[in-house]
Amino acid sequence: MSARGLVPLNPDVVLWACTSGSFIAGRAWAEDQVKGIAAVTGKPTSSTSIAFVNAARHLGAKRVAVLASYPERTSKAFGSFLQEHDIGVSHLQWMDAPGGRDAFLMPLERFMKAAREADGPEVDAFLVPDTAIAGFPLIGPLERELGKPVLTANQVAWIADGGVCGLASAASLCCFRTPKRRAVTRGRSSTVTKCAARTSA
Numbered sequence: 001m002s003a004r005g006l007v008p009l010n011p012d013v014v015l016w017a018c019t020s021g022s023f024i025a026g027r028a029w030a031e032d033q034v035k036g037i038a039a040v041t042g043k044p045t046s047s048t049s050i051a052f053v054n055a056a057r058h059l060g061a062k063r064v065a066v067l068a069s070y071p072e073r074t075s076k077a078f079g080s081f082l083q084e085h086d087i088g089v090s091h092l093q094w095m096d097a098p099g100g101r102d103a104f105l106m107p108l109e110r111f112m113k114a115a116r117e118a119d120g121p122e123v124d125a126f127l128v129p130d131t132a133i134a135g136f137p138l139i140g141p142l143e144r145e146l147g148k149p150v151l152t153a154n155q156v157a158w159i160a161d162g163g164v165c166g167l168a169s170a171a172s173l174c175c176f177r178t179p180k181r182r183a184v185t186r187g188r189s190s191t192v193t194k195c196a197a198r199t200s201a
Helices: 005-007 019-023 028-042 050-058 072-084 101-107 108-118 137-147 153-166
Strands: 014-017 045-047 063-068 088-094 125-128 150-152 196-199
Touching: 005 028, 005 108, 014 028, 014 050, 014 153, 019 028, 019 050, 019 072, 028 045, 028 050, 045 050, 050 072, 050 125, 050 150, 063 072, 063 108, 063 196, 072 088, 088 108, 108 125, 108 137, 125 137, 137 150, 137 153, 150 153
Parallel strands: 014 045, 014 196, 063 088, 063 125, 125 150
Antiparallel strands: none
C-alpha cells in the first residue's frame, strides 16, 4: 500500500514502520520520506528510524550500542544514520539475518548475550532495530540486568505513533524505564480515532 492508498482511510497519523527502509540511504532520505508521506496524506507522519533518534535524545543517550539482526552493510548504515544525528555508536553488532522471518526466529537470548558483551561505561543505551524482532520481552530483563535503557523498533514506533496521535508525548508512553527510573512521566489520557502504520523490517 502506498501513501495514496491511505488517504481514503483518513487516519489521524501515519507511521512508516520500517526501520531499514527509513534509514538505509541516510538522514536526508529519512526526512524526505516523512515529508513526502505527510504531503500526500495531509497527516502528521513519522518513521521508526526517526523515532529511534527522538527516543535516544529524550533519554540523553549520547553513545549507544546497536544490536542489529541485519547483515553487516545494513547494520553499518543504521550506525551512520545515528551518527548523522550526533548519536555516537560505541558498539555495533550485526547478526546476518537474511530476511525478516529469520530475524523473527532468532532466539532472544542471542540479543541478551550481545548486550552483555557490548556493555561498558561508555554505553548509555541499547538499540535493537528491525520491526521483525518481537523485542518487547527483551526490555525488562535487560534493563534490570544492565541498568540501562533498551530501545526496540516496535517500542519506539508505538511511542512515535502515540505521540503524534496526541495520545501522549513520547516521554509519557511508559516504555522508557530502568531499575532506577520506572517511568519518565505519566501521560494524559486521550482517545485516538484511527492510526495507520505500515510495518516491515
